Amino acid sequence: MSTRYDYVTVGHVTLDLIEGRPTGTVSQPGGGAFYSALQGARLGLRTLIVTQGVPDQIEELLAPYAMELDLRVIPAPHTTTLATSGGGLMRSQRVLAWAGPIGDALALDASILHFAAVARETPKTWSGDAQLVCLTPQGLVRQWREGQETSLVPLDPATLPSRFDAAVIGERERDSCEALFETARRGGATVAVTAGARPTTVYQADGRPVLQAEVRSTASARDDLGAGDVFAAAFFVALHEGRSAGEAAAFGNAAAALRVAGVGAQAVARRVEIEAALG
Numbered sequence: 001m002s003t004r005y006d007y008v009t010v011g012h013v014t015l016d017l018i019e020g021r022p023t024g025t026v027s028q029p030g031g032g033a034f035y036s037a038l039q040g041a042r043l044g045l046r047t048l049i050v051t052q053g054v055p056d057q058i059e060e061l062l063a064p065y066a067m068e069l070d071l072r073v074i075p076a077p078h079t080t081t082l083a084t085s086g087g088g089l090m091r092s093q094r095v096l097a098w099a100g101p102i103g104d105a106l107a108l109d110a111s112i113l114h115f116a117a118v119a120r121e122t123p124k125t126w127s128g129d130a131q132l133v134c135l136t137p138q139g140l141v142r143q144w145r146e147g148q149e150t151s152l153v154p155l156d157p158a159t160l161p162s163r164f165d166a167a168v169i170g171e172r173e174r175d176s177c178e179a180l181f182e183t184a185r186r187g188g189a190t191v192a193v194t195a196g197a198r199p200t201t202v203y204q205a206d207g208r209p210v211l212q213a214e215v216r217s218t219a220s221a222r223d224d225l226g227a228g229d230v231f232a233a234a235f236f237v238a239l240h241e242g243r244s245a246g247e248a249a250a251f252g253n254a255a256a257a258l259r260v261a262g263v264g265a266q267a268v269a270r271r272v273e274i275e276a277a278l279g
Helices: 032-042 055-061 137-141 171-176 178-187 227-240 245-260 271-278
Strands: 005-010 014-018 026-030 047-053 070-075 081-085 092-097 110-116 130-136 166-170 190-195 198-203 211-213
Touching: 005 032, 026 032, 026 055, 032 047, 032 110, 032 227, 047 055, 055 070, 110 227, 130 137, 130 227, 137 166, 137 171, 166 171, 166 178, 166 227, 171 190, 178 190, 190 227, 190 245, 198 245, 211 245, 227 245, 245 271
Parallel strands: 005 047, 005 110, 014 081, 047 070, 110 130, 130 166, 166 190
Antiparallel strands: 014 026, 081 092, 190 198, 198 211
């Protein structure tokens, strides 16, 4: 890859089948690689998604965002497809199809490189240069059988990328991610744990004190799908821009609050809106 991007996400863009809506099942794009990349783009960064699946299907899913995001699809027989119902801690998902693991032979050149696994697909190694390597490991602690609800298992350290500088997980995965915290402590990485409407906890690099970042009011929350990915992207971007861990978490919380106040990916906010929400 000869062109340097500001923000690159690596992971499966998914076909999400959202069940239980008044109009019936809704089809839409999903996956951390998509939501985080869209937030990065709306913060003004030149952004690329590296994903795997059926190219025509993924291009059609992301067609409404084609002017905002660059896309590289590694061909596979299937696009990862998730059936989703409920929200927050009550959300359940079933894996209906899987695009397979993304190989290690990726050439990636980015200011921010973000590995965003949905279902154990992200590579451990790559070639190229990245200033800040980031991780959302939720997909690394999922196990599933096709058509059955996913469940959580302890993180296998062998699935982690060879280097990461910052990570974000949700409280639901906290107990499954002990290996992540051990690796982060050794490598001096910052880890944020989101908790919905409750404060975000930030474990700072180099053993500095743990921080608590308050969440902006979500009284008007309508749809929280992708909110953690939006937080992660805003958090990573703010860290890269030189904000403190506490400031970055506040920025991420403001972005996530704006996301849940709307419905779908179109609710992902732009920088001016996030800065205004911070006051």
